[in-house]
Amino acid sequence: MNSKWQHFYQKTYQERLALIAEAADLTAKEVNQLATQNSPANNQLIENFVSDYPLPSGVATNLVINGKTYLVPMVTEEPSVIAAASNGSQMLAVNGISARVISRLIDGQIILKGANFDQLETFVTANRQQLFEVANQSHPSVLKHGGGAQRVAIRKLSTQFTSIDLSVDPGEAMGANLVNTMLEAVSGWLKDQLAVNVTMAILTNFAADSLVTVSGLVSFEQLAKGSLSGKAVAQRIADASQVAQLDPRRATTHNKGIMNGIDAAAVAFGNDWRAIESAVHAYAARSGQYRGLSQWQVSDRGLAGKLTLPIPIGFVGGATSVFPLAKINQRIAKLTSAGEEMQLLAAIGLAQNLAALKALVTEGIQRGHMSLQLKSLAMANGATESELPQVVAELKKVAHASAGDVKQILKQLRR
Ligand code: HMG
Secondary structure, X not given: OOHHHOOHHHOOHHHHHHHHHHHHOOOHHXXXXXXXOOOHHHHHHOOOXXXXXXXXXXEEEEEEEOOXXXXXXXXXXXXXXXXXXXXXXXXXXXXXXXXXXXXXXXXXXXXXXXXXXXXXXXXXXXXXXXXXXHHHHOOOHHHHOOOEEEEEEEEEOOOOEEEEEEEEEOOOEOOHHHHHHHHHHHHHHHHHHHOOXXXXXXXXXXXXXXXXXXXXXXXXXXXXXXXXXXXXXXXXXXXXXXXXXXOHHHHHHHHHHHHHHHHHHHHHOOOOHHHHHHHXXXXXXXXXXXXXXXXXXXXXXXXXXXXXXXXXXXXXXXXXXHOHHHHHHHHHOOOOOHHHHHHXXXXXXHHHHHXXXXXXXXXOHHHHHHHXXXXXXXXXXXXXXXXXXXXXXXXXXXXXXXXXXXXXXXXHHOO
């Protein structure tokens, strides 16, 4: 290994930056850009820190859940996501979205190798309360907040491997550290009691015990577009939803549209979006086939949509406490609990999905999305902030705007 990189993490920030600049042959301007976006808090948060990486943060409007109107902070680099979230929320706002947390537990597993399954099952069943006590005592503060170990189950994975599944109420926290501490304590206890061979003890991101469900009804009037009646658009959206049940290729894109909203808001609130992503996609494949998460159906009163999915998040702890912006975003949304945040994330996913599907089955995605994308196209090809309005106005006149068009327009403008 190149010794230059050994103990890289022990070097000062300036030493690290100098090494990277040399290795990557960065210009003085590039080094300066990295160095000026250097917040001391982020330097402590991750290892081998180089620079802050700012992403745009905005708010979606019009979201109404259980009678309460929300502003939804969203962090995303993708144009049209916030517009679409606001658009979908507006269509759903007339009747409002109903939301309900089905369950809010975090699960973990202790994997054992070569254990006698029957003996283990008998032991766990007979000593359930003591097992909960060992778990809770390893993290007593969870009891103060009303949480704690709730359930234990045992599953035979193969002739060799067994999983002991522990479910924990994490209170208002996400609970990842909490459940991992508990699992390691229970593992130690099991080793003492039964001399078992523990392969590992870790939470599962298969968050089927952290489920939330949202539903909404859109009137036909809200859906009419151009020459298409609201009823016709509703039927097309229901068809699109059905295709996402049939075809994993379409389901993947359908769900990406939902996650456009959920991820952007989850990041804004300082949550672990990888945990949400893995939970959501595993849930989408729970029947053995990957399917669309939302379903839309035409009824007499309009288009009815429903979305049930796992949202494993916390309202306190982790990055939610470290990033001042995460706290401000919780305040912008006027959130008071993890359960309410789960409802909001699912609702923005449903709204996002509705807007995307409506665009897809009517005018196509490109008109709305691309007209907002033109700004990034212009910026990516050298337009300055003051040139943007004129460049975008010119690009709108072009059928399929490209980098070449931006360069041509800029050449004209700068003459
Ligand atoms: P429109 O029909 O031109 O909008 O839609 P409108 O002028 O009728 O406005 C309706 C509302 O939308 C507005 O209400 C705003 O709330 C919002 P108002 O405030 O005027 O009373 N809105 C905006 N908000 C902020 N900035 C804007 C803006 N424009 C409207 N500029 C729109 C235009 C782009 C919203 C529409 O075409 C749309 O929703 N398209 C979907 C875009 C989308 O889904 N983008 C995500 C990227 S594509 C993708 O990744 C997912 C996908 O592949 C998923 C899938 O396949 O299922 C599509």
